Amino acid sequence: MDGTRDTAGDLRTAFIDGATTATAICEAALARITARHRELGAMLAVDGASALRRAAALDALPDRRLAGPLAAVPVAVKDNICTAGLTTTAGSRTLADFVPPYSATAVERLERAGAIVIGKTNCDEFAMGSSSEHSAFGAVRNPWDPARTPGGSSGGSAAAVAAGLVPVALGSDTGGSVRQPAALCGCVGVRPTYGRVSRHGLVAFASSLDQIGPLTLRVRDAAAVLRAIAGQDDADATSAEAPVPDWEAALDGDVRGCRIGVPTHLFGSSLDAEVAAAVSSALDVLASKGARVQEITLAHADLAVPVYYLVATAEASSNLARYDGVRYGHRAGGEGGLRAMYEQSRAGGFGAEVKRRIILGTFVLSAGYYEAYYLKAQRARAHIAAGFTSALAAVDLIALPTSPTPAFPLGERLQDPVAMYLSDIFTVGASLAGLPALSVPCGFTAAGLPVGLQLIGRPFDEATLLRAADAYEGETGFWRLAPSGAGRSGGA
Amino acid sequence: MPAEREDFPIARVAALARLRLSPAEATVYQAQLAHIVAFVSTVTAAAFDGPRPEAGPGPVPGRERADEVSPSLSADAALANAPDASGTPKLVRVPKIIG
Numbered sequence: 001m002d003g004t005r006d007t008a009g010d011l012r013t014a015f016i017d018g019a020t021t022a023t024a025i026c027e028a029a030l031a032r033i034t035a036r037h038r039e040l041g042a043m044l045a046v047d048g049a050s051a052l053r054r055a056a057a058l059d060a061l062p063d064r065r066l067a068g069p070l071a072a073v074p075v076a077v078k079d080n081i082c083t084a085g086l087t088t089t090a091g092s093r094t095l096a097d098f099v100p101p102y103s104a105t106a107v108e109r110l111e112r113a114g115a116i117v118i119g120k121t122n123c124d125e126f127a128m129g130s131s132s133e134h135s136a137f138g139a140v141r142n143p144w145d146p147a148r149t150p151g152g153s154s155g156g157s158a159a160a161v162a163a164g165l166v167p168v169a170l171g172s173d174t175g176g177s178v179r180q181p182a183a184l185c186g187c188v189g190v191r192p193t194y195g196r197v198s199r200h201g202l203v204a205f206a207s208s209l210d211q212i213g214p215l216t217l218r219v220r221d222a223a224a225v226l227r228a229i230a231g232q233d234d235a236d237a238t239s240a241e242a243p244v245p246d247w248e249a250a251l252d253g254d255v256r257g258c259r260i261g262v263p264t265h266l267f268g269s270s271l272d273a274e275v276a277a278a279v280s281s282a283l284d285v286l287a288s289k290g291a292r293v294q295e296i297t298l299a300h301a302d303l304a305v306p307v308y309y310l311v312a313t314a315e316a317s318s319n320l321a322r323y324d325g326v327r328y329g330h331r332a333g334g335e336g337g338l339r340a341m342y343e344q345s346r347a348g349g350f351g352a353e354v355k356r357r358i359i360l361g362t363f364v365l366s367a368g369y370y371e372a373y374y375l376k377a378q379r380a381r382a383h384i385a386a387g388f389t390s391a392l393a394a395v396d397l398i399a400l401p402t403s404p405t406p407a408f409p410l411g412e413r414l415q416d417p418v419a420m421y422l423s424d425i426f427t428v429g430a431s432l433a434g435l436p437a438l439s440v441p442c443g444f445t446a447a448g449l450p451v452g453l454q455l456i457g458r459p460f461d462e463a464t465l466l467r468a469a470d471a472y473e474g475e476t477g478f479w480r481l482a483p484s485g486a487g488r489s490g491g492a
Numbered sequence: 493m494p495a496e497r498e499d500f501p502i503a504r505v506a507a508l509a510r511l512r513l514s515p516a517e518a519t520v521y522q523a524q525l526a527h528i529v530a531f532v533s534t535v536t537a538a539a540f541d542g543p544r545p546e547a548g549p550g551p552v553p554g555r556e557r558a559d560e561v562s563p564s565l566s567a568d569a570a571l572a573n574a575p576d577a578s579g580t581p582k583l584v585r586v587p588k589i590i591g
Binding site: 097300307328341343373 | 538545586
């Protein structure tokens with residue numbers, strides 16, 4: 001074994017049983033990162049010294065069973081999630097030197113569960129993008145085909161897991177930024193219900209949409225990580241007091257009677273034929289295991305992409321107003337007074353996509369346009385959410401492709417923002433409705449590119465989502481296939 | 493009312509957003525934003541009514557905490573990343589505003 005398909009569960013068990021040490025696990029992960037760092041561009045920072053110190057502390061425990069449910073599991077954290085003492089850039093030049101004085105609640109909880117934060121992953125600047133090309137520190141490459149994107153914005157996290165650098169990574173999902181890269185890289189990605197995971201310490205993009213979620217090789221690991229990071233947090237007023245069950249313990253491979261709705265009316269001409277075939281086969285597998293697959297209609301879902309880009313950019317323009325070169329971030333100029341300093345600092349600190357979204361968001365909130373665009377989008381959002389609620393009254397889950405296409409070539413959509421935005425066509429609906437959703441690998445194209453099946457559930461019913469995905473995964477086992485660079489034979 | 497494709501007010505909006513754009517950037521953004529605004533305008537054409545909706549996906553939990561002092565970052569820690577800060581206690585320095 002080269003370790004690239006060791007799951008979090010495998011590593012914890014080996015550590016608890018004394019078959020290995022946390023130090024050996026960390027050293028192996030650090031070696032894999034070193035070997036593939038330049039090729040993939042997945043990592044922005046690696047803190048080997050701290051990771052090894054923490055591993056040594058775990059090794060020294062008198063009883064390893066007390067080390068936590070994620071004991072000795074190396075974790076990479078998307079670089080828009082704060083890590084105390086470790087640079088957190090959000091993929092932006094404006095935060096190139098930002099060292100947070102505190103860790104995000106999700107990171108603190110992971111460490112409390114025994115995980116070892118090993119480094120930070122590359123991403124689209126401020127999580128704004130669907131290809132991980134909008135990072136100030138270079139693009140991330142897809143481990144299955146380095147000429148293609150890994151998706152985004154959590155592309156570094158997805159590439160790191162898919163390539164086997166680490167078994168677990170954290171990402172953030174605003175409009176699909178965990179699910180879409182998970183699909184394009186062939187791993188599992190979960191967007192929790194809005195409010196399930198604290199946003200404290202997550203660099204804000206669009207606060208009514210942002211959620212932190214896990215990317216893993218297997219559904220079982222995602223369930224364990226989600227349990228570790230979920231739960232109410234006094235530092236985030238939008239975090240919910242919902243109970244946090246042991247989702248992993250409830251995975252029994254049984255999907256009998258589960259009603260799965262498929263809104264095929266949304267499968268337009270932009271849906272790649274091979275993706276459509278893989279998703280259709282996945283639904284056949286679920287039906288063969290006893291799920292009841294049926295057609296449904298999702299009212300107003302065709303408006304989800306424009307509504308999302310109105311709401312998210314409005315919130316982004318407000319959230320990113322804080323980057324003015326005063327309290328933190330890049331500062332430029334100073335000649336010409338305070339306003340000139342603001343304008344020059346922001347112009348020099350932000351990249352093209354972030355500027356584009358700030359401008360759009362400022363526009364839709366500005367006098368004369370607010371009611372026509374932002375308020376209209378908020379009303380439409382409520383109708384889209386109601387459409388999901390109505391559909392989920394009749395079915396337990398909704399199934400869709402995660403992405404309309406497999407991984408696309410680097411640079412292909414950079415000059416056409418609308419084409420890039422349409423990469424999110426199947427993911428933004430659940431985000432707008434605040435629903436839990438996940439992507440699970442469901443096959444490969446003829447060119448060997450992974451395809452993801454998306455499942456969407458009712459609020460705070462991650463249990464049904466995870467059970468169905470686990471049942472499907474157990475029947476197919478696509479997670480065992482690794483990209484050739486990861487030391488294993490390529491995909492089907 | 494919705495903006496026309498060809499007249500996206502790039503200079504006014506960039507000023508509102510505190511972004512200084514080069515002439516070349518302004519030209520590119522004007523064309524791209526006009527295209528994007530046309531794309532999102534499908535929403536403005538749709539008829540939705542009803543009361544003013546929540547700003548988020550649902551009601552925010554109405555939790556309140558006790559009105560008590562609790563541990564927080566020190567001023568020095570909070571300003572440790574400021575590009576130009578000094579003094580005791582630490583203060584940020586900005587360009588002169590009043591002549």
